Amino acid sequence: MRFVPAQSLVPGMILARSIISRKQAFMLAKGTQLTAKYVNYLQGKGYLGAYIEDDLSKDVVIHETIETETFEAGVEAVAEGNVDDIIDVSQSMVNQIASSSAISVDMVDLRSYDDYTFHHSVNVGIYAVAVGKEMGLSYAELEELAVAALCHDLGKSKIPAEILNKPGKLTDEEYATIKNHSKFSYDILYDNDAISATVRQAVLMHHENENGTGYPLGRTGDEIPKLAKIIHACDVYDALTSKRSYKDPYPHEKAHDYLEGGKDTLFDHSVVDAIHAVIPAYPPGIDVKLSNGEEAIVIDQSDQPRRPIIRLKHRNVKVDLSNDHAYREITIVASGIATIIKDEPVEVLNEKRNTEDRRKLVMIVDDSPISLMQTKAAIGQDYEVVAIANGIEAISFIKEKSVPDLIIMDVEMPVLNGISAVRSIRDSGFTKIPVIFLTASCDRETVMKGKAVGASDYIIKPASPTYLRERVMITLEGEIDR
Numbered sequence: 001m002r003f004v005p006a007q008s009l010v011p012g013m014i015l016a017r018s019i020i021s022r023k024q025a026f027m028l029a030k031g032t033q034l035t036a037k038y039v040n041y042l043q044g045k046g047y048l049g050a051y052i053e054d055d056l057s058k059d060v061v062i063h064e065t066i067e068t069e070t071f072e073a074g075v076e077a078v079a080e081g082n083v084d085d086i087i088d089v090s091q092s093m094v095n096q097i098a099s100s101s102a103i104s105v106d107m108v109d110l111r112s113y114d115d116y117t118f119h120h121s122v123n124v125g126i127y128a129v130a131v132g133k134e135m136g137l138s139y140a141e142l143e144e145l146a147v148a149a150l151c152h153d154l155g156k157s158k159i160p161a162e163i164l165n166k167p168g169k170l171t172d173e174e175y176a177t178i179k180n181h182s183k184f185s186y187d188i189l190y191d192n193d194a195i196s197a198t199v200r201q202a203v204l205m206h207h208e209n210e211n212g213t214g215y216p217l218g219r220t221g222d223e224i225p226k227l228a229k230i231i232h233a234c235d236v237y238d239a240l241t242s243k244r245s246y247k248d249p250y251p252h253e254k255a256h257d258y259l260e261g262g263k264d265t266l267f268d269h270s271v272v273d274a275i276h277a278v279i280p281a282y283p284p285g286i287d288v289k290l291s292n293g294e295e296a297i298v299i300d301q302s303d304q305p306r307r308p309i310i311r312l313k314h315r316n317v318k319v320d321l322s323n324d325h326a327y328r329e330i331t332i333v334a335s336g337i338a339t340i341i342k343d344e345p346v347e348v349l350n351e352k353r354n355t356e357d358r359r360k361l362v363m364i365v366d367d368s369p370i371s372l373m374q375t376k377a378a379i380g381q382d383y384e385v386v387a388i389a390n391g392i393e394a395i396s397f398i399k400e401k402s403v404p405d406l407i408i409m410d411v412e413m414p415v416l417n418g419i420s421a422v423r424s425i426r427d428s429g430f431t432k433i434p435v436i437f438l439t440a441s442c443d444r445e446t447v448m449k450g451k452a453v454g455a456s457d458y459i460i461k462p463a464s465p466t467y468l469r470e471r472v473m474i475t476l477e478g479e480i481d482r
């Protein structure tokens with residue numbers, strides 16, 4: 001079977017897996033031949049796509065991480081906020097995942113757009129349990145993890161839907177409202193005897209970042225419970241790869257890049273490694289495009305995460321990218337989950353998000369010419385960039401020439417370090433310009449000093465272009481994982 005994005009579904013295709021919607025109100029059983037009406041329905045309801053059966057993909061096996069019934073029971077329990085049912089579902093989820101010999105989460109289609117929060121919570125539960133298993137958590141810990149993952153966003157029921165689903169950027173006030181949801185989730189569980197303190201803490205802190213920039217408590221590193229760290233990274237992974245009212249889905253490999261970029265600043269190191277291990281960057285059954293222009297379907301994983309076993313579409317030939325001589329130099333350049341393959345998915349996405357008339361001005365301050373060049377290359381397509389070699393010049397540029405929309409500031413610089421430069425910019429009256437620190441290390445002292453001068457983010461050097469671009473976008477346009 002293979003995964004066909006909703007836009008590419010056509011009448012006549014045969015479903016390889018059943019599609020069940022909430023309360024079983026709409027069901028298309030495995031083996032059903034799609035009609036125009038069914039295709040319209042799936043596209044209209046925002047399904048990412050469907051798994052279909054065809055000759056090209058006969059030998060592609062998708063491992064069902066949990067049973068469809070369990071998944072749907074989870075969606076139902078979360079939608080109703082029924083904690084007893086959530087606990088039951090959590091136990092069956094853990095049973096199924098813990099007892100399975102399969103190591104990866106292959107499914108990519110089990111989410112529906114119009115009731116995102118409920119599907120999202122179950123997806124996060126599946127990812128979290130698989131990641132927790134990889135990290136060696138005990139059975140009892142996995143059960144608490146599953147309950148916390150399913151409950152993490154229950155508090156969103158108290159946030160107005162028009163804010164949750166608002167297309168485009170949120171106002172500061174709206175974003176502050178959304179940020180209350182983890183506390184609301186905690187409150188909902190507070191008086192429930194069936195919920196342990198461990199679960200409540202994990203729910204409360206699922207938006208905390210390693211470097212203290214998260215919410216609601218601004219905790220750092222070891223102060224954040226392990227279960228909260230796992231839910232946090234899985235939450236962001238699922239938000240990135242999902243379609244939302246305000247964003248297109250990321251291909252899985254880009255979501256991996258993003259998490260890797262946020263290691264030790266946003267996410268726990270070992271959690272990110274476990275995610276790399278259990279969620280394939282190229283899940284079986286998806287379309288990929290190669291650097292030589294050929295199109296293919298992913299058949300299976302190899303021992304190299306970015307070089308899976310594929311089948312070329314036009315020649316019907318199987319190629320193991322991890323050891324095929326003829327394909328040694330060939331790489332995967334794009335993969336299609338949401339739409340037909342786009343050559344530059346992230347760039348296209350950025351272009352759509354960056355629709356304001358005036359291109360925003362980003363000031364990069366760094367004493368290393370190489371570092372300046374890399375940062376400029378990563379964001380120069382989307383923004384006007386002014387590159388400046390030291391803190392003193394940066395201050396005079398702002399005072400005399402132009403006030404940037406964002407400053408990306410190196411920390412260790414001769415003459416005037418980045419922290420002092422920002423302090424001086426703030427003291428000159430420019431209190432609102434957002435600042436991202438680009439640092440070689442992200443120790444607690446740097447973070448505390450950065451906080452004191454109102455930094456909005458810290459990125460560790462050298463940063464991957466995907467991560468850098470997305471963090472700049474998030475700072476200027478708003479969060480991805482509302």
Ligand SMILES: [Fe+2]
Pocket residue numbers: 152153181182206207235482
């Ligand atoms: Fe959340």
